[in-house]
Structure formats: structure tokens, C-alpha cells
Amino acid sequence: MSKISSAFTNKAFIAFITCGDPDLATTAACVREAVRNGADLIELGIPFSDPTAEGPVISAANIRALSGGIKTKDVFELVRELRKDVTVPMVFMTYANVVFSYGAEKFIGTCEEVGIDGIILPDLPYEEKEEFLPTCKAHGVDLISLIAPTSENRVEMIAREAEGFIYLVSSLGVTGERSKITTDLAGIVSHIRKVTDVPVAIGFGISTPEQAKEMAGLSDGAIVGSAIVKLVEKYGKDAPKYVGEYVKSMKDAILGK
Amino acid sequence: MTNPKGRFGIHGGQYIPETLMNAVIELEEAYNHYKDDPEFNRELTELFNEYAGRPSRLYFAKKMTEDLGGAKIYLKREDLNHTGAHKVNNVLGQALLAKKMGKTRLIAETGAGQHGVATATAAALFGMECVVFMGEEDTIRQALNVYRMRLLGATVVPVKSGTRTLKDAVSEAMREWTTRISDTHYCLGSVMGPHPFPTIVRDFQAVISKESRAQILEKEGKLPDAVLACVGGGSNAIGSFYHFIGDEGVKLIGCEAAGRGIDTFETAATVNTGKLGIFHGMKSYFCQDEDGQIAPVYSISAGLDYPGVGPEHAHLHDIGRAQYVPVTDEEAVEAFEYLSRTEGIIPAIESAHAVAYARKLAPTMGKDQIIIVTISGRGDKDCAAIARYRGEDIHE
Numbered sequence: 001m002s003k004i005s006s007a008f009t010n011k012a013f014i015a016f017i018t019c020g021d022p023d024l025a026t027t028a029a030c031v032r033e034a035v036r037n038g039a040d041l042i043e044l045g046i047p048f049s050d051p052t053a054e055g056p057v058i059s060a061a062n063i064r065a066l067s068g069g070i071k072t073k074d075v076f077e078l079v080r081e082l083r084k085d086v087t088v089p090m091v092f093m094t095y096a097n098v099v100f101s102y103g104a105e106k107f108i109g110t111c112e113e114v115g116i117d118g119i120i121l122p123d124l125p126y127e128e129k130e131e132f133l134p135t136c137k138a139h140g141v142d143l144i145s146l147i148a149p150t151s152e153n154r155v156e157m158i159a160r161e162a163e164g165f166i167y168l169v170s171s172l173g174v175t176g177e178r179s180k181i182t183t184d185l186a187g188i189v190s191h192i193r194k195v196t197d198v199p200v201a202i203g204f205g206i207s208t209p210e211q212a213k214e215m216a217g218l219s220d221g222a223i224v225g226s227a228i229v230k231l232v233e234k235y236g237k238d239a240p241k242y243v244g245e246y247v248k249s250m251k252d253a254i255l256g257k
Numbered sequence: 258m259t260n261p262k263g264r265f266g267i268h269g270g271q272y273i274p275e276t277l278m279n280a281v282i283e284l285e286e287a288y289n290h291y292k293d294d295p296e297f298n299r300e301l302t303e304l305f306n307e308y309a310g311r312p313s314r315l316y317f318a319k320k321m322t323e324d325l326g327g328a329k330i331y332l333k334r335e336d337l338n339h340t341g342a343h344k345v346n347n348v349l350g351q352a353l354l355a356k357k358m359g360k361t362r363l364i365a366e367t368g369a370g371q372h373g374v375a376t377a378t379a380a381a382l383f384g385m386e387c388v389v390f391m392g393e394e395d396t397i398r399q400a401l402n403v404y405r406m407r408l409l410g411a412t413v414v415p416v417k418s419g420t421r422t423l424k425d426a427v428s429e430a431m432r433e434w435t436t437r438i439s440d441t442h443y444c445l446g447s448v449m450g451p452h453p454f455p456t457i458v459r460d461f462q463a464v465i466s467k468e469s470r471a472q473i474l475e476k477e478g479k480l481p482d483a484v485l486a487c488v489g490g491g492s493n494a495i496g497s498f499y500h501f502i503g504d505e506g507v508k509l510i511g512c513e514a515a516g517r518g519i520d521t522f523e524t525a526a527t528v529n530t531g532k533l534g535i536f537h538g539m540k541s542y543f544c545q546d547e548d549g550q551i552a553p554v555y556s557i558s559a560g561l562d563y564p565g566v567g568p569e570h571a572h573l574h575d576i577g578r579a580q581y582v583p584v585t586d587e588e589a590v591e592a593f594e595y596l597s598r599t600e601g602i603i604p605a606i607e608s609a610h611a612v613a614y615a616r617k618l619a620p621t622m623g624k625d626q627i628i629i630v631t632i633s634g635r636g637d638k639d640c641a642a643i644a645r646y647r648g649e650d651i652h653e
Contacts, residue, residue: 050424
């Protein structure tokens with residue numbers, strides 16, 4: 001059984017952080033603060049020069065991190081260091097070319113070695129997952145599937161083969177905060193439930209505790225990225241404290257505290 | 258040559274967000290339905306002939322041939338098309354397809370502005386809304402084309418992310434498409450991106466070699482020895498090559514923008530300097546660093562200033578069917594001036610890359626041999642930039 005499922009014993013709060021923004025020490029401190037304040041799963045973004053699925057906030061974080069000179073191998077070192085005390089599941093979120101250029105075997109093998117439990121690649125749809133799936137299976141790293149509001153007739157096909165958790169995209173477009181989410185997510189979740197027990201977490205556009213509560217209520221968890229990255233953008237090296245406070249408010253809302 | 262998953266050898270594919278998958282599947286189904294539909298093809302041929310001014314001429318460049326003293330040189334005059342470049346072939350095809358699909362809005366990326374102008378033109382003709390994404394840097398370099406697009410009724414969105422050039426315009430158009438799929442068709446401008454775009458764009462551009470093959474057989478009674486075209490994403494080149502791919506004796510030569518040289522970082526010669534990667538929906542060759550970060554590229558030609566190359570070109574390179582040669586800014590500018598003086602034809606600076614290689618190649622060939630060079634566009638848009646390159650400060 002996937003280690004990721006341990007994050008979903010209760011409704012899960014999933015925190016996304018861009019690695020190396022503004023530097024790796026801050027990223028490590030943010031991860032620890034997030035976990036200390038209740039994050040159940042950490043999504044670590046490996047920066048990419050041209051993040052086509054990201055809105056302006058995370059795109060800018062990618063550029064800041066790359067301008068700081070961060071390399072893929074540095075991110076692996078970060079995880080190695082975090083794994084000394086961080087036990088919650090951690091996944092990478094990056095783009096296919098980052099994995100491909102590092103070498104799929106070397107990248108995914110290193111994931112296993114340092115303790116990364118899954119990989120999310122927004123530019124790797126169902127049709128192309130064979131690119132990395134056999135290597136992921138060989139190393140026990142889950143290749144996370146995404147389902148979108150436009151997936152429609154594709155939902156079952158994707159859900160049936162999903163592993164780790166299913167990343168349900170809340171609305172059309174790219175990552176970033178939204179004042180309102182209008183997709184029929186409950187309908188999609190019940191559709192998914194018909195074919196799989198793999199947990200479903202909703203992401204894209206969630207920033208307030210109310211939204212997190214609502215989305216986690218509809219599914220097994222809420223994923224928050226841009227709102228956290230925005231705190232890092234605003235507070236820089238002082239961000240970990242604010243990230244911790246924010247994660248606590250979101251987690252409390254999800255648990256109905 | 259396309260297999261069902263849109264692969265050209267190992268290249269191509271559909272590396273895009275799940276949000277777009279049904280949109281590209283819908284596009285593929287519509288295209289498969291219409292591509293052999295007699296009525297669709299009749300309408301498209303009428304647009305090509307009556308609106309765009311096809312077929313384009315295959316012109317014997319007598320003075321250039323005599324001056325170079327080798328192979329006979331023919332110029333395929335895509336510069337004479339309406340809107341001044343080959344881009345209109347693809348755009349008319351895609352706009353007609355989008356209309357048949359019930360779409361009312363076209364979005365597009367553009368570098369130098371030629372594809373944006375062509376898309377805005379088709380949108381005006383078909384009564385569709387049009388939004389063009391253009392790197393902010395390029396909106397400044399090509400202010401006249403921004404005005405042209407607006408004149409044609411399009412909205413031009415300056416893209417402020419990344420390097421603020423063509424690749425960022427593509428990324429932004431893709432992002433925009435994910436927010437609005439139901440009424441919007443993304444009119445991609447080159448043989449790149451996710452399947453089925455490389456196939457659709459190739460098929461619409463293949464009219465170039467369909468005509469030139471027939472034209473050369475009529476004029477010379479034999480096939481050419483070489484076909485030359487410039488390559489950025491590669492749409493005019495694939496169009497120029499396509500109907501010759503099966504003719505083994507015809508050399509296919511793509512001329513890449515080497516910028517300041519392939520031994521410098523200021524280059525856009527993807528096949529010559531790039532490596533295999535996955536970006537903008539396709540597996541192909543890309544200029545990138547060792548971590549897979551897409552490299553900033555450079556060329557004097559905004560239309561060739563792209564870090565990737567279409568997947569079918571990558572495959573033609575792999576199997577050795579086509580050859581890709583680097584041409585520097587300096588060589589292209591000299592060719593721009595040379596063709597203007599010698600034949601009275603001002604080529605687009607993109608096309609001048611192919612002319613430059615023809616100048617090297619022709620003298621090494623016999624007088625009974627034939628080269629076809631595609632002049633993909635006209636050079637009026639480049640005059641100010643070339644003047645500046647030569648140290649003259651003129652204002653448009």
C-alpha cells in the first residue's frame with residue numbers, strides 16, 4: 001500500500017512549497033513549520049523555467065528560485081536533510097522535462113532513495129504516462145494522476161489506474177487563488193468513488209479556511225499552493241513563521257475546529 | 258508518417274495538462290472528419306486561391322543562378338501570399354476547421370507578428386473574435402505588426418512572463434486555452450505543440466510542396482536536387498519538404514538560425530545545439546541546460562527565435578532524411594541584401610537564412626542541378642531592424 005494513504009487518515013491538508021524560493025534553508029524551515037502545524041502531506045515544487053500550468057504567483061516563485069541558482073540535485077539534498085525528522089509523505093510537483101533531462105531512472109531512483117513518495121507532473125496526461133510509469137513502479141514512487149473539470153468521459157479511465165492520491169483540479173485555467181469555485185466537484189468525486197478507493201484531494205484556487213473546509217468536505221483533502229507561495233514572496237526568509245500560522249488556520253478549518 | 262498517438266519516431270506526443278486533453282481530442286476528431294471532406298477542401302481551396310492568392314509562383318532566379326555559377330535556383334514565392342508570408346496557409350485551414358467546430362473565438366501566439374497578423378486576418382474574414390499573445394519584448398520590436406493586428410480587430414496581449422518572447426507567448430496562449438475551451442480554438446502557428454497540431458499545420462502547409470513539385474516538373478521535367486527552407490518551429494520547411502519526402506534523390510535542407518554562432522550562447526539553432534526533451538506538449542529537440550531548464554535563445558529573426566523544433570523535423574533529422582544547417586545573423590543579413598540587389602526581391606529575414614545557405618550550396622553543384630528555395634515571407638517588416646544592424650537609425 002502506498003505510503004501516501006497515511007496522509008488521508010483524516011481529512012488532509014496538503015501544502016505546496018516551491019523549492020529554493022528564496023533559498024533552500026527557508027524552504028526547509030517552511031516545510032517543518034507546515035508539518036508542525038498540521039500539514040499531512042508536502043508537495044515540493046522543483047522549479048521549471050516555463051511552468052505552463054502555473055498562474056503568476058507560482059511562476060514568479062519558479063523564476064526567483066532559478067535566479068538563486070537552484071539545481072535539481074540540490075532539491076534531492078534538501079529532501080535528504082528534511083527526512084532526518086519529517087515523516088509525513090512528500091511528493092514532487094514539477095514538469096516532465098525536469099525528470100526527463102535528469103534521466104528518468106536516475107531521477108525516480110533518487111526519489112526512492114531520499115524518501116519521495118510520489119511525483120505530480122501536470123504536463124504528463126494519461127496518454128503519456130508510460131513515459132515514466134514503469135520506472136515509478138520499479139521504485140515504489142507513485143505517479144499522481146490529475147483529473148480536471150473538463151475530463152468528463154475520461155474520469156473513470158484515469159481514476160481506475162490512479163495511485164497515491166488523485167489530484168482533482170477545481171476549475172479551468174492555471175494555479176492561483178479564486179474567489180469562487182463553480183465546478184460540480186461533488187459530481188466528479190462521486191464518479192471517481194465508483195471505480196477507486198484512492199483518496200481524492202482538491203487543488204487550484206483554494207486560499208481561505210472556508211474554501212479549504214468546503215473542498216475537504218467534498219473530498220479527502222485540500223491542496224493549497226499559491227496562497228503559501230504568496231507568503232514566501234511577501235516575507236522572504238521570515239516566511240516560515242507565517243506559513244506555519246496559515247497552515248494551522250487551514251487545518252483547523254478542515255477539522256472543524 | 259504519423260502513428261495513432263501522434264508520434265514521429267520517438268518525437269511528438271501530447272504532453273499537456275489534463276484540462277486540455279478533451280480539447281485536443283475534439284480537435285483531432287474534427288480534423289479527421291474534415292480533412293478528406295470534399296466540401297471542406299473545396300472551401301479551403303477557394304480561400305487559398307481567391308483570398309490568399311495561391312498558387313504561389315515558382316520563380317527562376319536567373320541572375321542569382323548566373324552570379325553563383327552552379328545549380329539553377331528557383332524561388333518558391335510564399336512572400337507573395339496575402340499577408341505576406343506562408344503563415345496564411347495554416348491559418349485559413351485552422352480558422353475554417355474552427356468554424357466547422359462551432360468555435361467563435363481564435364487565440365494565437367506570435368513572435369515577429371506574422372502569424373498574429375495572419376490569424377487576425379482570418380478572424381476578421383470569418384467574423385470571429387481574436388486574441389493574440391505576444392511577448393512584451395516583441396511588441397516593442399514589432400510595433401507596426403501590433404498595430405496591424407489591432408487594425409484587423411484583434412486584441413493583442415503583451416506577455417510579461419519569462420523572457421517576454423515567443424516561447425512565453427506560446428505558454429501564455431496555452432494557459433489562456435485552459436481557461437476557455439468551449440468557444441475558443443487555439444490557432445497554433447507552427448508544426449509544434451501537442452498532437453494533432455504538428456500534423457494539422459503540416460497538412461495545411463504541405464500545399465507549398467504540392468505546388469512546387471508539380472511546378473518544377475512542368476518547368477524542368479525533373480525533380481530538384483535540393484529543397485531549402487528556414488526552420489524555427491518549422492512550418493514553412495515541413496510544407497516545403499513534405500511532398501518530396503518520398504523522393505529519395507531530393508535533398509531536404511532546413512536552415513536554422515545560428516544567431517551569433519552555434520559555438521555561442523546567443524543562438525536558436527535547436528537541432529545543431531539542442532538535446533532531446535519534453536516541452537510545449539511535445540517530445541523533440543530543445544535548447545536547454547543540463548537540468549532541463551529551457552534556454553533563452555537568440556536570433557536576429559524574431560520568427561526563428563524559438564528554443565524548440567517541430568517533432569517531424571526532429572524525426573527527419575534522426576533518420577537522416579533531412580539535414581539541418583546553421584546560418585548566422587551576419588550570413589542572413591548579407592543574403593537579405595543580396596537577394597534584394599540581385600533579384601529585386603526583399604525576403605523576410607527568416608527566409609534569408611535559406612537564401613544564405615543557397616549561396617554556399619549552389620556553387621558546389623553542377624549547372625544541370627536544381628535547388629528550390631522557399632521564400633517564406635516578405636522582408637518589409639525587417640527593413641528597420643536590418644538598417645539598425647548595419648548602423649543606420651531609421652524610424653518606421
